[in-house]
Amino acid sequence: MADPIEFYFDLASPYAYLASTQIEKIAEKHGRAVAWRPMMLGAVFKVAGTAPLTDVPLKSDYSKHDFDRTARDFGVPFDLPDGFPHNTLAGARAFYWAEQNDPGKAVALAKALFHSYFGERRDISQPDTVIELAKSVGLDGDAVAEGIQQPDIKQKVKDVTDDAIQNRGVFGAPYFFVDGEPFWGCDRLAQVDRWLETGGW
Amino acid sequence: MADPIEFYFDLASPYAYLASTQIEKIAEKHGRAVAWRPMMLGAVFKVAGTAPLTDVPLKSDYSKHDFDRTARDFGVPFDLPDGFPHNTLAGARAFYWAEQNDPGKAVALAKALFHSYFGERRDISQPDTVIELAKSVGLDGDAVAEGIQQPDIKQKVKDVTDDAIQNRGVFGAPYFFVDGEPFWGCDRLAQVDRWLETGGW
Numbered sequence: 001m002a003d004p005i006e007f008y009f010d011l012a013s014p015y016a017y018l019a020s021t022q023i024e025k026i027a028e029k030h031g032r033a034v035a036w037r038p039m040m041l042g043a044v045f046k047v048a049g050t051a052p053l054t055d056v057p058l059k060s061d062y063s064k065h066d067f068d069r070t071a072r073d074f075g076v077p078f079d080l081p082d083g084f085p086h087n088t089l090a091g092a093r094a095f096y097w098a099e100q101n102d103p104g105k106a107v108a109l110a111k112a113l114f115h116s117y118f119g120e121r122r123d124i125s126q127p128d129t130v131i132e133l134a135k136s137v138g139l140d141g142d143a144v145a146e147g148i149q150q151p152d153i154k155q156k157v158k159d160v161t162d163d164a165i166q167n168r169g170v171f172g173a174p175y176f177f178v179d180g181e182p183f184w185g186c187d188r189l190a191q192v193d194r195w196l197e198t199g200g201w
Numbered sequence: 202m203a204d205p206i207e208f209y210f211d212l213a214s215p216y217a218y219l220a221s222t223q224i225e226k227i228a229e230k231h232g233r234a235v236a237w238r239p240m241m242l243g244a245v246f247k248v249a250g251t252a253p254l255t256d257v258p259l260k261s262d263y264s265k266h267d268f269d270r271t272a273r274d275f276g277v278p279f280d281l282p283d284g285f286p287h288n289t290l291a292g293a294r295a296f297y298w299a300e301q302n303d304p305g306k307a308v309a310l311a312k313a314l315f316h317s318y319f320g321e322r323r324d325i326s327q328p329d330t331v332i333e334l335a336k337s338v339g340l341d342g343d344a345v346a347e348g349i350q351q352p353d354i355k356q357k358v359k360d361v362t363d364d365a366i367q368n369r370g371v372f373g374a375p376y377f378f379v380d381g382e383p384f385w386g387c388d389r390l391a392q393v394d395r396w397l398e399t400g401g402w
């Protein structure tokens with residue numbers, strides 16, 4: 001099987017959530033897997049000198065309008081949570097703990113976190129909520145609660161984020177790599193699809 | 202005929218140039234005209250607190266890669282001029298002078314300016330270059346040279362830009378309105394096309 005599509009995201013990125021509802025269909029069409037890579041977008045913004053779209057004057061209203069329009073287009077729920085954007089460190093740590101300890105359930109957890117946040121407006125910054133969602137996809141809640149406190153798991157989130165910024169040039173989310181070719185943004189899904197179809201142009 | 206698609210742009214915006222090579226085909230398909238609206242993106246960036254993509258750390262290299270990739274995808278020439286981005290005030294003034302005095306040639310002038318800048322790497326900030334390009338599309342060079350000095354033409358560029366920012370919420374380029382619905386970015390052309398097709402969703 002060819003290399004997986006690498007999918008870098010923050011669990012609090014609206015466009016990453018929207019893209020997450022589409023990328024697996026695209027990957028399957030071309031016989032690819034998806035490597036889900038949650039990271040901390042706050043660290044990315046610090047290096048890039050950027051900010052959440054909803055904090056940029058003029059862009060804020062449009063971006064909310066565009067999130068809704070794209071969600072309707074994709075036929076998926078979308079409702080921006082109060083207090084957006086929340087810190088998703090506990091969720092990212094739980095993902096990597098699951099990837100190491102019960103790998104078949106890590107992606108299901110990421111999807112549950114995305115859906116809970118953007119579909120049900122739940123505050124996924126709370127470890128209790130993350131643990132509840134972990135249990136809902138069949139993970140061991142007590143083990144997850146301990147796992148997200150492990151130094152190696154904390155370090156893993158930091159390492160993935162640092163590597164994304166320093167070695168891969170990631171400056172936003174979603175950010176995809178298809179055989180090394182970078183694509184930034186939910187709006188590049190059509191290009192990702194055609195790149196996989198054609199091998200590039 | 203239904204309302205034209207409004208197309209706000211700066212003549213030095215790479216994504217606006219790329220979109221300019223596609224928007225008329227989309228408009229014609231749906232029996233629409235395009236109202237070309239050059240503006241000064243520098244004024245927009247000041248209000249939005251943003252900057253040219255090529256000036257943002259990390260985004261710079263990717264954006265250049267993405268300009269090229271999109272141009273290859275569209276089959277149009279693209280070569281970022283040295284000293285990018287240049288001031289396009291003279292070009293915008295010449296456009297509005299033509300729109301008022303020889304309206305059939307205004308869009309041809311905008312296309313000539315875009316092509317000269319991004320296809321041939323010419324410095325279109327120079328009034329002499331603008332006048333030469335104006336002559337190449339059949340405009341009266343001496344009249345354009347005088348026209349771009351007229352106070353009402355200078356004011357027109359300022360008014361379009363201020364109105365775009367203050368009343369239309371424009372914060373980047375290209376920026377389209379389809380029956381009042383806003384679309385930001387060259388990457389929204391597919392949505393513009395489907396919005397025209399379906400009447401919106």
